[in-house]
Amino acid sequence: MLLRKCCYSGSWAIRRAFATKQAQILVHPEIKYALEQKHPIVALESTIITHGMPLPENVETALQVEQQVRSQGALPATIGIIDGCIKVGLTKEELTELAHKPREHVIKCSRRDLPYVVAKAQSGGTTVATTMLIAERVGIKIFATGGIGGVHREGHVTLDISADLVELGRTPVAVVCSGVKSILDIPRTLEVLETQGVCVASYDSPGGVFPDFYTRNSGCKVPYELANPTEAAELLQAWHALQLRSGVLIGVPIPxxxxxxKHAIEAAIKEANYEAQAQGISGKEVTPFLLARIAKLTKGRSLQSNIALIKNNAKVAAEIACALAKIQQKGPGKTANRTTSTKSQPVVVGASILDLSFKLKESRELQLDGATYSSVTQQTPGGVGRNLAEGIYKLYGSCQLISAVGNDQMGQMLQQLMPQALQRSFIVDDSSSTSLCSVIFDHYGDCKLILGNMEVHASITPEQLLARQELISQAPLLIMDSNISEQSMACLLELAQRYKLPVFFEPTDMFIAGKPFQLQPALTQQIRLISPNLQELRTIAASIMGQQLSLPLESQSKVTQAKLLLEQIQSHFNCIIVTLGNEGVLLSCxxxxxxxxxxxxxLTPSQEHTVRFYAAPEVHNIVNVSGAGDSFCAGFITALLKHHTLDESVAAGFVAAERALLSDSAVPQTYFRNADDFEHNLRQTLKTLQQSI
Structure with missing residues (x-):
């Protein structure tokens, strides 16, 4: 087994999902984790994707709405149905897949349609009613949409009344919207909501004026006004405590x-309604037809209004969700849980890189002489910081990444290849190009040469780190690679000192491994764990000891050389993990x-140290050796954060590294099917390790 590190490799975004107790509902692991930790989540519907807007506006808007939620500190959970599977937390790929399905193959899915869509393995966009139903089933209490359905004009004759109103009367989910769609009979809709026992309030609309989707004033007033997120959260807290089985409707005026x-939109609505009647359009097809026709009649202005109000509603819903989470954390008996909840997401600060790798197909030795070599080419996401973050995210279930990309095509491509959860704290620099590396491997998969531009990493400035100070302050562990500047390292270590946080340092490369140890010792003492290879260990030792360094002989074994270097610097750290390629790992702790x-x-001064050597378990049919070291660290950190023993943490590192060796990328698409598989493999490897210690 070879644990050689290559700084720049990666893999496709995670696509697995975890089943809930409800059959046919799959919850994305990021959403599942957030539910368990009681983090703020906002549900989002998918009819905006399938029926509400045309391509490409539907996909662009859906992604922008998700970003609005993330930017406020909450987690978006877009709900949709793909091939009969109800999914909570669509990935970007799934969202795009749903948007590109032919309209005739996608059902606008309300409560009544669910059994048929699931039974026939069809796809569907979830309406307000269905999104509420599914969100409540999995435990999400706040939902943002554009506008709800209601009583159609002439509905008192036709009895065409949206199922949204009935769902609001029986499903305890708070719906944040811009009121009732303007195409409907708003006074009668409000009457039905009152009959259903739905608490209806206006938001940031003096006098309780209720909005009507395209305009800020429907001409109707509601009894309750909410001025800000805190007031809304207090209302929802009381609603939750009363355990009412009906929903709450919060009307947010369009910006x-x-x-x-008002007059222009009303004229367009009347004309669209007339055309719908003339063409015999009825039932659930009416709303999509009217919205599309009104957009055409207003020359696209109504579509732009639609997009703006949906994004604003998502922002407001996220603010309310975060305010509600804070109130609930302060409740009786919540103090201990708050620490567990907020101190659960490690933060990685480091490089994100787009790799273009070439693996030689021929066995002749690589010479830098201008000759042409036949190779297999692959494009993958990479960067040590990014690799570690994705590995931890997939194994631990949660991680935050602070990294930088350029505002260019390569940056967009890199982000498409990464889990969206790792992009919340990205820095997008308009003046720098995304880091691109050309990595050359020989016929056996060993890395021979790396060419790359690293300028964009300078965008991770102290100012950018301070802007993310709250995120950093809540981490149980900070992880940084050596691609960031010394000034940013100093800022990060100062924040770690302020918030009493340990730091895990990944040296990345022998030429920059000593960078943080040029700083003041008062700062570098925050670095409690490091994971160098032998060359990087030499650089770190030289940086710490200066002229006092006693170098081991090159003729000695790798293990002996590492032990001699460890003796000189181990007291500076709690743990040093030295990766020694296919020999294994030497650990000083x-x-x-x-x-x-x-x-x-x-963070207390290091005690007496012990050194242990762990021989690498044998691995057959190795596919790729670049990144096994990063996966080892991700497995080790995951087990450590889950309070495993030291030997168990090392075993976890080995099983993660093995999965990387058997993958064609540094971070496997999936390490294990579930946490139980991870623990089972950890235990099996632990037995082997304990025999060799």
């Missing part, structure tokens, strides 16, 4: 600059961590 002219690995995250 004034996007509001339509505090002696008190042998029985309690949590000591490795302590």
């Amino acid at each position: 004034a600059e996007y509001a339509a002219d 505090r002696r008190d961590a042998l029985d309690d690995a949590r000591q490795l995250l302590e």
Whole structure:
């Protein structure tokens, strides 16, 4: 087994989902984790994708709406149905797939349609009613949409009343919207909502004026006004405590600059309604027809208003969700849980790179002489910081990444190849190009040459880190690679010192491995764990010891060389993980961590150290050796954060590294099917390791 590190490799975004207790509902692992930790989540519907807007506006708007939610500190959970499978938390790929399905093959799915769509393995966009139903089933309490359905004009004659109103009367989900769609009979809709027992309130609309989708004033008033997210959250907290089995409707006026002219939009609505009647359009086809026709009659202005109000509603819903989470965390008996909840997401600061890799198909030795070599080419996401973040995200279930890309095509491509959850804290630099590396491997898969531009990493400035200070302050562990500047390292270590956080340092490359150890010792003492290879260990030792460094002989074995270097610097750290290629791992750690690995995250002065060598388990049919070291660290960190023992953490590192060796990319698409598989493989590897220690 070869644990050689290559700084720049990656894999496709995670696509697996975890089943809930409800049959046919699959919850994305990021959403599942957020539900378990009681983090703020906002549900989003998918009829906007399938029936509400044309391509490409539907996809662009859906992604922008998700970003609005993320930017406020909440997690978006777009709900849709793909081939009979109800999914909570569509990935970008799934969202795009749903948008590109022919309209005639996608059902506008309300509660009544669910059994048929699932039974026939069809696809569907979820309406307000269905999104509410599914969100409540999995435990999401806040939902953002554009506007709800209601009583259609002439509905008192036709009895054409949206199922949204009935769902609001029986499903306890708070719906944040821009009121009732202007195409409907709003006074009668409000009467039905009152009959259904739905609490209806206006938001940031003096006098309780209720909006009507395209305009800010429907001419109707509602009894309750909410001025800000805190007031809305307090209302929802009381609603939750009362355990009412009905929903809450919060009407948010469209931003004034996007509001339509009342007379012009009303004229367009009347003309569209006339055309719908003339063409015999009825039932659930009426709303999509009217919206599309009104957009055409207003020359696209209504579509732009639609997009603006949906994005604004998502922002407001996320603010309310975050405010509600804070109130609930402050409740009786919540203090201990708050620490567990907020201190659960490690933060990685480092490089994200788009790799273009070439693996030689011929066995002749590579010479830099201008000759042409036949190769297999692959484009993957990479960068040590990014690799570590994705590995931890897939194994641990949650991680935050602070990294930088350019505002260019390569940056967009890199982001498409990454889990969206890792892009919340991305820095997009308009003045720099996304980091691109050409990586050359020989016939056996060993990395021979790397050519790359790294300028964009300078965009990870102290100012950008300070802007993300709250995120950093809540981490149980900070992880940084050596691609960031010394100034940014100093800022990050100052924040770690302020918030009493341990730092895990990944040296990345022998030529820059010593960078943080040029800083003041008061800062570098925050670095409690490092994971160098032998060459990087030499650089770090030289940086710490200066002229006092006693170098081991090159003729000695790798293990002997590493032990001699460790003796000189091990007291500066809680744990040093030295990766020695196919030989295994040499570990120096505090002696008190042998029985309690949590000591490795302590900031107290290091105690007496012990050194252990772990031989690498044998691995057959190796596909790729670039990135096994990064996966080892991701597995080790995951087990450490889950309070495993030291030996178990090393075993976790080995099983993650093995999966990387058997994958064609540094970070496998999927390490294990579920957490139980991870634990089972960890235990099996642990037995082997304990025999060799």
